[in-house]
Amino acid sequence: MKRFIYFFVFFLLLTLSLFFIMNQLSSKTLEESLIGASKKQLEYTKSILDGIMYEANMYGVQFAADNDVRFYQNQVLELSNYESQMKKNEIVERLEKPLLSSRSIDTIGIYWKSEGTFFSTNRDPQAKLPFIQVESKGWQTIDNSLYYFAVYPYIQKPGHPEPVQYVVGVKLNTDYLKNLLKKAVNDDSSNAFFLINGSQLLWSEQEVDHDLLKAVSDMLLPDPTETLKYDYHNYKDDYYILSRYIKPLDTYLIAYTRTNTFLQPLERSRKVFLASILAVLGLGLFVIFTFYRNYYRNIRLLDKKFLQVEQGNYSTRITENPDNEFYNLFRSFNHMVSEIQGLFASLRTETELRRSAELKQLQAQINPHFLYNSLFFIMSMARSSPDAVMKMSKHLAEYYRYITKLDHFVVTLGSELKLAEHFLAIMALSKRVEYEIGLPPELASLPMMPLIIQPVVENAIQHGIEGLQGAHRVSIDITQTEASIVIRVSDDGRGLAPDEIRRLKSRIACSAPPEGTGGVGLWNVNRRLKNTYGESSGLQFSANHWGGLSVLLLIRYPLEKGEAHAAFNR
Structure with a gap:
């Protein structure tokens, strides 16, 4: 469910990001295209304006250098009034000719400063006013109009300026410029x-x-x-x-x-897309809610009930009755759990019967020679050492009382070691045997299956110490780690070679007990440990610093989820 929601959110964010990037790129591309076109139009307009400026400049210089204009004042003095008027009309006609072919030139005028004479294509008497104050060539803005003025002499010597004789002014057409x-x-x-x-x-x-x-x-x-x-x-x-x-x-x-x-179409597309995304989001939330209500919630409920069954709660049931496919699934689950509960009840009964039979078999397998030897020791020591007889009788009575009255399947580690101590004490009275038992006090009450240590101790005496002359030491050490309990039974007997240890491991690892009587006790202990505490538990063998054999009873805590009982409560 979370992955689906994450994917849905990721998909929406990715789509929004891609759309945002594409929209930004489109907007930027369109804007750059518009700006590029506008720059070209502006450059084109400027080029036209440059042509107009050049034309005005050319006419100004042309008339400023014209010989008729230059010598007009001197000629007027020598001409009659009629000839003078005709000369004036000729100059004005020449000024008017550029206006016939140019829409950008409004008027052209010439003003002689010393005489105050003014010729212009504009008949307005006020037209000469802008010319009066002109002292240099160039562009000027006067009365909201743009003029280009050329003066004569148009070439001035540096440091020795000559007075201006006349001014040629070209006025541009303001309406045309607009x-x-x-x-x-x-x-x-x-x-x-x-x-x-x-x-x-x-x-x-x-x-x-x-x-x-x-x-x-x-x-x-x-x-x-x-x-x-x-x-x-x-x-x-x-x-x-x-x-x-x-x-x-x-x-x-x-x-x-x-x-x-220009960006309105993109803006409309953006709004339509955002509306679509909101619609998809709403639809997605509706689908998620529907999926959660009809499927995910029921799956979680089913998983929770399975976990309860895995933890050993076989009385759990699903009481919900959804109006979908899960109704039949829940009915099947309840039927399955009910059947499992019945099977476990039958299995528990059969297990108790099997353990009872197994316990009785273990009790029946107690070595009768051990009892005979103990009784013969009592008979032989009855007259010479009454104290030894009392000790032997006490340990023997405690030993057999523990075995014969054992009627439950879980004892404590302390009681099992007490049985081993009675056995070793009896052996120490009849033979030269030294023993040592190391049990931390906090582990004495640890639950333990019965008759699991005594067979290993008996094996250490019979096959270890009795197999080597002078051997006499037995030790039992208990250690605990975070995941296991280790019971180490060591002797200083003849020990086993590496090949013999490998063969012994192979023999007790078989699913069927070995033929004959050899190794049956260790096979039985190993199998009981594995059946009760898991396959990682069992017997291990190694040589010890005495030169004898150490047998490790390894009991691991079950870490798998769903164990019905703790390891030492079985």
Whole structure:
């Protein structure tokens, strides 16, 4: 369920991320395309403006260097009034000729400073006023009009300027210049204007937003080499602004475009996609809720009940009755657990009967020679050592009372070692045997299956000590680790060679008991340990520092999930 939710969330996030990236790339590509087109239009407009400037400059220089204009004042002194008027008309006609082929030139005028004479294509008497104060050539803005002035002499010596004799002025057509701005815009979402002398004069066919104009005026840089781009944002619109500085005119050619109009299709696509994502999210949450209610919750319930069964609770049942496929599954589970409960009850009864029979068999397998030898020892020592007879009788009585009255399947480690101690004490009275039992006090009450240590101790006496002359030591040590209990029974008898240890391990590892009587006791102990405490438990063999044999009874705690009982409560 978690993986499904994680995958669903990951899929949504991945889709949103990809859409966001694609949308950003599309917006950026479209904006770059628009800006590129706008720059080309602005450059095209500037090239036209450069041509107009060149034309005005050419006419100004042409008439300033014209011989008729240069010598007109001297000729007037020698000509009659009629001839003088005809000369004037000739010069004016020459001034009017450029206007016939040029829409960008509004008027051309010549003003002689010393005489105050003024010729112009404009008949307005006020037309000469802009010429009066001119002292140098170049572009000037006067009365909201743009002029190019050429003066004579047009070549001045450095440090020795000559007074200006006359001024030739070419006035540009303001309406034509404003109309030229249409070539610098894309469509209705764009606008262009001339900003002359920084921010003193604005030429535009459309009204320019005051806040935008103020922001543009603060951002402009007088760079005549390239078109500069600026961004402007207000509370509802986004703009990109292109500016080209025209140095001779001290004028900025500016075009701005509202990007919202161009990005509206992408914005609509974004909204539609987000709405689709929200719909998918809602549908996904509905599917997840439905899956959780109808499937996942029932699966979790089934898993919980299986865990309870695994832990030994066979009385658990599923009482829910869902209206789906799980109804039959829950009925099958309840039937299965009921059958298992019955089987375990039968198995428990059979196990108890089997253990009872096994216990009785173990009791019947007590070596009768041990009893005979003990009784003969008592008879032989009755007269010479009554104290030895009392000790022997006491240990023998305790030993057989423990064995004959054993009627349950779980004893303590302390009682099992007490039985081994009685056995070793009896052997020490009849033979030269020294023994030592090391049992930590905290382990004395540890639950243990009965008659599991005594056969190993008996084997150490019969096959270890009695097999080597002079051998007489037996030790029993108990140690505990986090996962096991180790009971080590060691003797200083003849021991076993490595090959003999390997053969002994193979013999007790078989599923069937070995033929004959040899090794049956150890095989029986090993099998009981494995059956009760798991396959990792059992007997292990090794040589000890005495040179004899050490037998390890390894009892491991079961760590597998679902063990019905603890290892030492079986």
